[in-house]
Amino acid sequence: MSSVIKVNLPEQSYxxxxxxxxxxxxxxQMSGVKLGQKVLLVSNPMIFKHYGERAIASLKKAxxxxxxxxxxxxxxxxxxxxxxxxxxxxxxNRLERSSTMVALGGGVIxxxxxxxxxxxxxxxxxxxVPTSLLAMVDSAIGGKTGVNHPHGKNLIGAFHQxxxxxxxxxxxxxxxxxxxxxxxxxxxxxxxxxxTELFDQLEASKHLEQLRYVKxxxxxxxxxxxxxxxxxxxxxxxxxxxxxAILNYGHTIGxxxxxxxxxxxxxxxxxxxxGMVAAGQIAVELGLWQAADTERQNALIKKAGLPTKLPANxxxxxxxxxxxxxxxxxxxxxxxxxxxxxxxxxxxxxVPPDTISQVLASMR
Amino acid sequence: MSSVIKVNLPEQSYxxxxxxxxxxxxxxQMSGVKLGQKVLLVSNPMIFKHYGERAIASLKKAxxxxxxxxxxxxxxxxxxxxxxxxxxxxxxNRLERSSTMVALGGGVIxxxxxxxxxxxxxxxxxxxVPTSLLAMVDSAIGGKTGVNHPHGKNLIGAFHQxxxxxxxxxxxxxxxxxxxxxxxxxxxxxxxxxxTELFDQLEASKHLEQLRYVKxxxxxxxxxxxxxxxxxxxxxxxxxxxxxAILNYGHTIGxxxxxxxxxxxxxxxxxxxxGMVAAGQIAVELGLWQAADTERQNALIKKAGLPTKLPANxxxxxxxxxxxxxxxxxxxxxxxxxxxxxxxxxxxxxVPPDTISQVLASMR
Numbered sequence: 001m002s003s004v005i006k007v008n009l010p011e012q013s014y015x016x017x018x019x020x021x022x023x024x025x026x027x028x029q030m031s032g033v034k035l036g037q038k039v040l041l042v043s044n045p046m047i048f049k050h051y052g053e054r055a056i057a058s059l060k061k062a063x064x065x066x067x068x069x070x071x072x073x074x075x076x077x078x079x080x081x082x083x084x085x086x087x088x089x090x091x092x093n094r095l096e097r098s099s100t101m102v103a104l105g106g107g108v109i110x111x112x113x114x115x116x117x118x119x120x121x122x123x124x125x126x127x128x129v130p131t132s133l134l135a136m137v138d139s140a141i142g143g144k145t146g147v148n149h150p151h152g153k154n155l156i157g158a159f160h161q162x163x164x165x166x167x168x169x170x171x172x173x174x175x176x177x178x179x180x181x182x183x184x185x186x187x188x189x190x191x192x193x194x195x196t197e198l199f200d201q202l203e204a205s206k207h208l209e210q211l212r213y214v215k216x217x218x219x220x221x222x223x224x225x226x227x228x229x230x231x232x233x234x235x236x237x238x239x240x241x242x243x244x245a246i247l248n249y250g251h252t253i254g255x256x257x258x259x260x261x262x263x264x265x266x267x268x269x270x271x272x273x274x275g276m277v278a279a280g281q282i283a284v285e286l287g288l289w290q291a292a293d294t295e296r297q298n299a300l301i302k303k304a305g306l307p308t309k310l311p312a313n314x315x316x317x318x319x320x321x322x323x324x325x326x327x328x329x330x331x332x333x334x335x336x337x338x339x340x341x342x343x344x345x346x347x348x349x350x351v352p353p354d355t356i357s358q359v360l361a362s363m364r
Numbered sequence: 365m366s367s368v369i370k371v372n373l374p375e376q377s378y379x380x381x382x383x384x385x386x387x388x389x390x391x392x393q394m395s396g397v398k399l400g401q402k403v404l405l406v407s408n409p410m411i412f413k414h415y416g417e418r419a420i421a422s423l424k425k426a427x428x429x430x431x432x433x434x435x436x437x438x439x440x441x442x443x444x445x446x447x448x449x450x451x452x453x454x455x456x457n458r459l460e461r462s463s464t465m466v467a468l469g470g471g472v473i474x475x476x477x478x479x480x481x482x483x484x485x486x487x488x489x490x491x492x493v494p495t496s497l498l499a500m501v502d503s504a505i506g507g508k509t510g511v512n513h514p515h516g517k518n519l520i521g522a523f524h525q526x527x528x529x530x531x532x533x534x535x536x537x538x539x540x541x542x543x544x545x546x547x548x549x550x551x552x553x554x555x556x557x558x559x560t561e562l563f564d565q566l567e568a569s570k571h572l573e574q575l576r577y578v579k580x581x582x583x584x585x586x587x588x589x590x591x592x593x594x595x596x597x598x599x600x601x602x603x604x605x606x607x608x609a610i611l612n613y614g615h616t617i618g619x620x621x622x623x624x625x626x627x628x629x630x631x632x633x634x635x636x637x638x639g640m641v642a643a644g645q646i647a648v649e650l651g652l653w654q655a656a657d658t659e660r661q662n663a664l665i666k667k668a669g670l671p672t673k674l675p676a677n678x679x680x681x682x683x684x685x686x687x688x689x690x691x692x693x694x695x696x697x698x699x700x701x702x703x704x705x706x707x708x709x710x711x712x713x714x715v716p717p718d719t720i721s722q723v724l725a726s727m728r
Contacts (some may be wrong), residue, residue, distance in 0.1 A: 010374065084444060091515055094689075119483070122510060122521045123603075147485060151455055157486040158522055239487075325458075 001218065003224040007141065008235040010160060016141060016165040016227050020216060023168040026055050026102075027062025027128060033164050035125050036098030040090060042113045043104040044073035047131050055104055057131065067093045070110065075263050076110050078147050080156065086116035090124075092245040093139070100125035100163070106132035106179070107139040107268070114145030118160030128162040131171045133183025133212075134269055137190070139227035140165050142244075143147040152325055159239055165226070169219050172212040182269025184208055184304040185250070187222055189276065190229040192297055193249045196343035198225040207305045222353060245347045247330065250276035253360075256322035260314050266307070273306035274363070280357045282351055283338035284321050293342050294317055298326045310363040319360060366580065369589040372510030372599040373525060375553055378504060379589050380529040384580060387532040390419050390466075390493060391426025397528050399489050400462030403428045404454060406477045408437035411495050413454055414538050417462035419468055419493065423678035435476065439627050442472050444510050446522065450480035454488075464489040464527070468494035469633070470543070471503040475518070482524030492526040495535045497547025497576075498633055501554070501590035504529050506598040506608075516689055517623060523603055531591070533583050536576040537655040540643055546633025547670040549614070551586055553594040553640065557613045560591040567660065572668045591671065595654045609711045613701040614640035617674055617724075620686035624678050630671070638727070645723045647702040656704050674727040683724060 002019035017029055030039075039059055042050055048070050065154035069089045071082050085102075095101075099247035103113035103126060110208045124178050146157020172180065191199030201222065202208065211219050230247070237244040254275030258266055265273070280297050283289035301308055310316075323334045334350040340346055366383035381393055394403075403423055407416055412434050423430045433453045448464075459465075465476035467490060481490035492504035510521020534543065555563030565586065566572065577584050594611070597648050601608040618639030622630055630638070645659050647653035667671055674680075689700045697713040704710055707711050 065588055080444060080448060087513055087520060091513060091519065121519060121522050122508065144486065144541055146483075149451055155455065156451060156483050157485055157487055180664060280535075357384060 001220050002222065005227050005231050007161070007226065007231045008078045009238055012161060012163070012224060014161060014163055014165065016231065018167040018169065018220065018223050018227065020169060020170045020259060022059050022127070023051060023054050023164055023171065026166055027058040027060065027064060029166055030059070030100070030127060031062045035097060035100045035163060037063070037065050038093065038095055038099040039066045040093055040095060040099070041066060041068040041104055042086065042103045042109060043068070043070050044109060045070045047105045047109070049196060051104060052133065054100070054316060059186060061104070071109065073108070073146070075108055078112055082112055083116050083119075083147060086113070087120060090116070090120050095120065095124060095246055095343070097121050097124055100127055102141075104129045104131065105135070106130065107135045110135050111145050111157070112147060112161070114143070114160050115157055117145055118145050118158040120170050123160065125163045126160060130165070130167060133180050134225060135166050136223055137183065138186045138230060141227060142228045143238065144300055147269055153255065153263070154326050158212070158311070162240075167223060169212070169216070169223055172219070175212070177209065178267060180212060180337045181209060181305040182267035185269035185273040185276070185301070186227050186296070186304055188224045188300050189249050190191065190273065190278065192235070192339055192342060193246050193337070194229040194343060195225055198222070198229070199300075199342050201225075202300055205314045214268070220292055228258055244347050245335065249336065249345055250279055252323065252334060253278040253319065253324060255326060255342050256319045257310070258315065259325070260318055260322055261275045261311070270307055272325060273301045273304070273308065276301060277308045278359055278363060279338055280338060281353055282336065282360065283340070285355050285359060286338070286351070288346070289339045289341070293339070295338075295344065308363075310360060312364065318355050365582050369583065369588065369591050369595050371525070371595045372434050373602055376525060376527070377553065378529065380531065380595065380728040381411055382531040382533065382584065382587050384534045384584070385494070386530055387415060387418050387535065388422050390401070390455070390530055391422040391424065391428060394423070394428070394528060395426045395466070396489060399464045399527060399531070400460060401427070401429050401467055402459055402463040403430045404457055404459060404463070405430060405432040405466040405468055405675055406450065406473060407432070408473060408579060410437055411435050411469045415468060415495065415535060419466070423466070427478045434534045434560075435473065437472070439472055439512070440634070442476055444511055446476055446513055447480050447483075450476070452538065453654070454480070454484050459484065459488060461485050461488055464491055465694035466491045466493060467504075467624055468493045468495065469499070470494065471499045472545070474499050475509050475521070478507070478524050478526070479511055479521055479638060482509050487524065490524060491642065493531045494531060496539055497536060497544050498550055499529045501547065502550045505591060505594045507710065508532065508605055517619065517627070525602075531587060532551060533576070533580070533587055536583070538578070541573065542631060544576060545573060545669040546631035549637040551590050551669055552661070552664050552668060553613050553636065555664070555699070556640065556703055556706060557610050557642055557709045558593040558597070558707060559589055561662070562586070562593070563706050564665055582613050607695060609699065610701050610709050613703070613709055614643055616687065616690060616698060616700050617642040619690060620683045621674070621678065623689070624686055625675070629675065634671055637668070637672065638666045638674060641665060641672045642723055642727060643700060643702055645726065646700065646719055648706070649719050649723060650702070650715070653703045653705070657703070660706065661703075674724060676728065680724045684720060
């Protein structure tokens, strides 16, 4: 059971390989890509404890010269300070332009290692080995890298495509349950914005939370369809000049909610779930989407164990205000991704602020 | 009197406009490029005092909304800390993806503003308005941006092409004499690696140091030929996969000399002058270049008022050691650019360390 998905890009294409147990083939798989001998594997202490030695053994077996380093875990360490630490380690290990950083971890590790690789010697190789569901289906693919500014998430960053992405679904078994649920929000997102069959498949599954333990084939299939959706979109629009914006479905409100609760109350995926509920309802209010389809979406979000309500402690006016800080704001206009049917969305910056407020008020 | 040079690149091409007095047309010229309304002009206190208000007036006249900020002058401020300051200012002024940072200054300002623009919101526009000779003919063109690591120059950075480069040769009149001489090293470099006519023209000029005051037409011509050389090379090899390496002529030894003297003893161009003398002699020793042509090159370097000798306080063994830290090292092999005739160079990593030591010893 294995899938290979190609991300086609003008400068450098790459593959996403998905197969249970493939962590032990990391070195072998990387040998197929033209990379220098030196590898710096970056992880965090918890993930390294589970998977670090296996990854290193596989890399060494394939002839790579491997150094490793653990950054502290958690979004609050996703800062330029951590990047500076990686620069120091890169220098200490004399990484060259042909060398490779391997990101073994979730979205935070992947984003940081990607950014360090993007900016060390003006760009060295990076290989992504995502260990969270969110990183597997979203952040490890497509080359968005970066860190947070004290006043905003991911404000500092670069586009830097990985040379290879290795996904071993078995590592999901050690992922905390809440992280797994949060990642499911992005999977549902692909169903709504791109892939009706994926949506139907999720709808037909009795449980979403338990999948990773019991349904190896289903999880392989869900990962493959999600990665394929992301790869399709990124291949068509690497730098978010147009189409790629649809991947931000649920993220406009989601980001505002995350930032207003200082990234402490919600996981990213949880906030995206709330954002999808809001965006769906806005689409209904504007007459773009059928109420019945919104219900189907919201039922799926609930089944995944994700929140669908706005917490009472966030002022709606504060959300409206925070939207202005979004990276996607253009000339002061907030951009929304809105569904028109399941599998199809449109991008618009013509949502009246009153509609946003009204929808948010209905989500208490 | 004006020249426009096109840098042709797959993703986004841009123009270099060279004309005396053109600083007052900055806004008008930028209107010709598709840029958002918000501009952050970044300079340093001295350059801003001379040219800041003129630049801002021109930008405002063309309808741009302008904020400005001065970074402290000098290579020792070319650090991630300065970049963080620029991020704060970008946030304060709510720069958007369509916004533009304008770098008004020499190489240090250009490199830093370029890097901040490359990494803010994963890349916003940058316009380069170089005010030093070195920045005009070299660093403002081609998209290399970055800052120094405490243990190495330009180790942190990104490729980020400007959307437009404006060169007003008249601003050279306020450039300190030593800076002008240092910039001339890069001009001579283009003569040796690419443009025989430029070399001949420099050879035929009685003075090189005085050019900027008395010979508007000649300096216009020298700037144009130098920028054309850089544009030609960059257009053929944006990310330094091959040809672009020739621009590092004189830089292998030059960087080592700079770094061993902690960037205090020599201006970059001065170190490059020493590096060109060394590389020329290495080429002669290896039978690649005629001794007579080396002499012509060295005479030109001297005429420009640049040093051609190695200072006594640098150990030759230390230089050999420092070469290993160069960004261009591959599998431990040091890459040299060596002339084979005036206007033509080749890249090689097959220079015996003994030859390097011997040549350096002869330069005391």
